[in-house]
Each structure stands twice: as structure tokens, then as C-alpha cells.
Amino acid sequence: MELYIDYDNGLGEQSLSSLLPFFEPLSFTPESPGIERETTNIPRINGVVLPQHPRDVKYTERKISVEIYLNSVIAENFYQYRRELYAVLVKPFPYYISTDLLPNLRFRVTCDGNFSIPKEKEKNHVSFTVEFNNFTGLAESKFTSLTKQNFHGEYWSPGMNIQMHDNLEYVFKNRKRFQVYNTGDAFINPMQHDYNVTLRASGKNVTIINHTNGERLKIEQELKKSQPVTFIKQYTVINNKPVKTSGRLPGLDIGSNDFEMQNTDDFEITFDTRFYYA
Template identity: 70%
Template sequence: MVKLFIDFNNGLGEQSLDSLLPQFEVLSFLPEAPKINRETISIPRRHGLILPQHPRDVTYGERKIDVEIYLNARIHENFYMYRHQLYALLVKPFPYYISSDLLPNRRFLVTCDGNFSISKEKEKTYNDFSVEFTNITGMAESKYTTKTAQNLNGENWNHGMNLRSDDNLDYYFKNKKRFSVFNAGDVQINPLDHDYNVILKAAGKNITLINHTNGEKLTIEQEIKKTQEVSFLKQYTIINNKPIKTSGRLPSLEIGWNEFEVQNTNDFNIQFDTRLYYL
């Protein structure tokens, strides 16, 4: 039997559908292919379409996930009650996460707006049907972040998640001016769209963090002390919950290896704590 897990972000964590409503059995879990939003232009006397965007600027649109479910109510009265219980469970005004054991350790942020129905055929007390979810980000994300070692030992990561044979990837660096950060996902990670956190403790003025792989950099335009913890919230750089003056923004993580450099400090530690994103 296929498992469907639901996480409403209410502190209860993941719960399987069959533990919440045992009368329902999941038959399949089918995300659509990723959908690219691409800018194109046509020019007179030029063949085909021109692609003005850099591939890094291409975005992904929302997509559908169809989950096929079977209901066996056994008696007629229960059919209507169970159907109402499923509607109430899945159709919510807010987004939540779903996942499946078919794609372990990945979850999808979805909405369910009730674009499905469970029909009852005459004397039958059973039926199968499809529930339509909308994956609003257009991609899956890892259930764990880079704080959790990327190996198969703890069952937190799986084959198909682009793991390297070297399971000792570093995401924490101390006084190392140049270092490499590996993005094992299928998508560039940026602070505006993703759960991408960096914690920096450093002493110095005009400290600069550069990703030489894509040329992006951030400079903290004030002096900071090692006792202060610098963190990042989307486009903001923060100390003690207060934005500080910077130029640039926290560098994105390209797919694969990212070559970083820290400038204007010899006393620092930095940790990259991010989820990974998959198509």
C-alpha cells in the first residue's frame, strides 16, 4: 500500500492518511512534470524563438499532484460520513506539506481547493477517486537540512537525491578563507525563495562573502564583533533581530559545487543550513 503523509505545520508533525482515516487507502502518488516559466522573443528575419534569459533566471511554475485513493465504507451510511471527513481533512485555506514513501525524504508544499469529488454508485459502498493538489512552489524539498549528514545511514536521505560517495560534506567552516559548498539538489537555492539560512560569527569591518561560482557577493558595511551572530532573512542581514547595512545580498547556491571566499576577517566561523530542492 502506498503511504501518503500530511504535515499541517501545527506542531504534530507528519501523520499518515491511513492513521487519520483508516477507511482510505492510497493507490498512487503522481506529481506532474516540472513546469518552466521561460521568457522568449521573436525577431524578424530570425528563425525560431530567442531565449534572452540566462538559464539561472528561469523559474518553475506550480504543478498538479494527483493522488488516487480508494474508499471502502462497507455500509451506505458510512460512505457519506467518511467522504465528508476526507473533504474536511484535505480542503484547507492554508498550504501544507504532503509526501509519499514512493519519494522518501522529500515533501511538497501544496494547497487543496476541493477540485475533486467522491461519487457513490447506486448500491456500491466503495469507490476510487483522485484528489488534485497544487504544488505551489513547483518543486519538492528535502525533509532535512544540511545540518543532517548526507548519507544513507540515518535514513534521512535516499538514492535519487544526488548524494555523493563522500558522505563527509562540510557546511561548517572556521577561519577557512576559501571553501566549497555542495548543493545536491536540482535547483539553484536563493534566500528569497528557499529555506536557506547562513549563520556567521566574525570579527572585522567590511567583511565580504563571495560565491566565485556565480559572482554574487555580500559585504557587511560596518564593524562587527565575534560575539555577535549575523543571520539572514530573505534580503535582510540581521544582528539581534535588527537589519544592518550591507551591499549585495547573500549569495545563491548554484547546482553542484560553489566556491566561496570570506574577505576582511581572519577570525570567523560560518555555517550553511539549507534544505535541498528537487524537481
Template identity: 30%
Template sequence: MIATRRPKLWVKFQSDITGIAESEIDIETIAPYLYFLGDSEVPALTNNYVSDRMQDGAKFSYAKYNLTNITANFYLKFTDWYSFRLAKHDFNSYFGRKGIYRIRTDTHKGIVRYVRVAALPDIEPAETEAHYALFSLVFENPQGLGKSLLTSNSLYTYSEEGWQLGMNFPNGVDLKYHYQNVSRFKIYNASDIDIDPYLQGHQLSVNYKFVGDRLTLRNKSTNTVYTLNYTSKGDDEILIDGIVTYINSSLATDKTNYGFFKLAAKSWNDFEVSEGELKEITFDFPFLYLPS
């Protein structure tokens, strides 16, 4: 018997060929009597070392999160061989496409994973003359992490679907990612890991306006410093996109110290303006989470 209360899996597909993203669907709607039974994923952390032929042992070099496999389990019920083959075709037709599947479950409504199908399952009746099949579909998660469904700058649009318990948000605190006319401010990174646009290529956008001949911003929590040498009267639109700077949509990284911001995980990041007058600033980035 299939329990009346079961896990839910929502999927949104984007084709490699057309680039068009479809609407998100409940996966149980793609075939009659198809039921999602749950999924599993294990973090893949790898430590890398460097060896010297003249020295004993090895020296630590760096650690990284690798690709993970996500196993999604399904139950399919059917009345006869014809309904079985039709349901099997519906399943293979949906998951046998070249593209990215954005998946999320009801246990983590606010966290999505961008995956590809590793291999289609061999869907067969559980035993001779059985009218049901149990099978698993394996996804590949290239980043090995999950992302928040919404980004930090969308906190003001709080909804049950976008944010949830278990996402490392401090209780009873009004989180802000947009400030005006400040010389010091705090940014909270609710991710399980540090946000690092330089070494890890993590998504981090900072939009700001300032007045002066130079602006210097320092994240005292991670000791990362960014300086822009440019005269602005406060009406220029300046964007730090990861490690690249744009002024009024024109590339301007050469006017900086080639600095960037790293955000410490599950903590407040204290920022200080030491040069220039900051008029407005907005941080926009997705939170990153380890599999659970």
C-alpha cells in the same frame, strides 16, 4: 484486490485560521478501509519572451517554475451505504479545511511539498451496488517544487526518514555546512535547481562571526559577492537572511554592498574570504527538487 504493499502518503496540516500545525499522520488512518494508490505531478516550466513591434520574433526574457497540480488517487471500500457516507464525511472533513497540507510519500520520504486542496473529489460508488469507490484528490503546489524535509544544517542528524537516495548527494563525501577559522571552503547544493534568494526568494540563512573592519565573501562558482563594512572583534552574531543582514538581531543591510549568495545546483560552490578574518560560518537552507 488491494495489494499488501502499497504506496504511503503522510500528511501534516496547518490551519490558516489558528496557525497551529497538527501532527503528521498516515492518510489511510482518517477513514476505515481507505487506501492510497499513488500520486502524480508534472513540472511546470514557463519561458517568457518580450516582443518588439518593429522586429521579427521575440527575445527571451526569463524562465520560471509555475504552480503544479498533484493528483492523489484513492480506493475506498465499504460494507453498506451508511459506512460509505461516514467514510466520505471523514475524508471531506479532513481535506475540506482552509490551510496548508505538507505531504510526502514513501518513495520520497526526505522530500516534502506544501500544498492546498484545489477541489474536493466527487466520491461515489464505482458502479451500481458496488461496495468500493475510486477517486482522485487534486492538490495545488504553489512553488511547483519539493523541499528537503530537513535543511542542510541538519545533515549530522542523518536518519532514514530525513535523507535518502535520489537527493543528489555525492557518494562517500562528508558534506559540511559549518566551518571555523577558514579562508576558503566549499558548500554543496544538492538541489535540482540553483538556490537564488534574490530573484527567486529562496530560503538561505548564513550565520557567521569575524574579526576585522570589513568582511568580503565571494562564491567563485556563481560570481556572487557579499561585503560587510563593520568593525567586529569576533563576538557579534551576524545573520544573512536571504538578502537581508542583521547584526546582533538589528537590521544592518545598509552596512553591506547589498550583495547576496547564489548557490549552483548539484555542484560544489567555492567560497573565498578576501577581507577580514572569518571565525565561524554556517549555511542553512532546504534543498529544492523538481517533481518526479
């Protein structure tokens, strides 16, 4: 197997074997996804009641254990190679790891150390385990919705809920009603996820509604098609300036989402999002 590291610095993925040739990953073991949910007790009702909608359930952080083999060949190299691995993995910032065993998925992690690589007397080789913290609780697709979802390329893999047809649309022009499909296992939250929506529209009080989850956003000013509207978490932005709105950009439930555009007949809207997996 191979372990890939992406520091999210624009340089892309690098394999551990290319960075440190004397280290060989042996296994990649994420814990099962963990869920934190609310429950309540009601008199004369057996068990507990689950008051939350599934989209409000929270995934908790989880550990990913990676077993690695070091063969320094000669004793003099062991200590230097060990220090180099510490420098590669233990960072003050989060980054992504992935493996060819789970192609096209990546995990946002931190690694705070707390592992050791012992040298046993005359031996110049050892196996050890590094624990990463997948603090988002989920894996994410390496590619976004604007990459066609099929198995003909190298962008999507079995187990990623790819549909039988590959004509799913994420760009819509002058269509009042349309469907946006969330291929992942989790609700896509504009406040948290890599969910990029761009709107070009003409009209006043333009409104975006997701009838599937009831979320909506009304832009309370007149829009010109020449001015792209973008969304940064809870903010709606034109020319780098927030504009007045009510509501917030609708997120995406798992599966099909029924959208409607109101108060505009001339628009184009693009949904460029990653998908998230348990």
C-alpha cells in the same frame, strides 16, 4: 503506498491511514516540472536565443494527482467518512504532502477541493482522485544540509544526487575559501527557499562572495564574534535588527559553489539549507 500530511504546525507528519483508517491511497502522480523561460529573436540567427542564465529560469506550479480508495463497509458511514476527508485535505493554508514511494522528499501544496466522492447506489466503496497544487513547482528534501548525506541512514534516497563521498561540509571556520555543494536540481534563492545561514565574525566590512554566480554581500558595520548574524530574505539581522549592507546573501547554484570570506580572519559560517528537486 502511504500518503503523509504535514500541516507545518510542529506536530510532524501524519499518515492518511492513521488519520482516516477507511481511506487507502492508490497512486501518487505529480505532473512533470514546468519551466517558464524568456526567448528572443535575432535577425539571421536560426530559431530563438535563450538570454537567461539557467539560474533565472522559473519553475511553474504543477498538479499532483492522488488516487484514493474509500471502503465505508456500511452505507451509513459513507457520508460521514467523506466529510472527514474533505476536512483533512481542504485547508485555507498550504501544507506538505509526501509518499513512501518518494522517500525523503516532500511537496508544498494547497488543496482547494473541486473534487467529489460519489456514492453509487448499493456500493459502499469507491475510488476517486484528489488534485493538489504544488505551487512552488518543486519538491524539497525533508532534511537539511546539516544531516550527513549518505545512504547509511534513512534521510537521503537514490535520485537525490547524493555524491560518492559523504564528507561534504556546510560549516566553515577561519577558511577564506571554501566550497558549498548544492545537491538539488535547482538554484537556491535566499528570497524564496529554506536557506538558513548564520555567521559569527570579527571585522569591519565583512564580505561573503560566491564566485560561482558572482553574488556578494558586504556588511557595512563592525562585527563582534559574540553577536550572531542571521539572514531573513533580503535582510541581514543582528539582535533582531536589520543592519546596513550592500548586495545580498549569495544563493547556491546547482553543484559546487566557490565561496570567499573577506575582511575577517576570525569567523564561523554555517549553511543550513534544504535542497530542491524537479
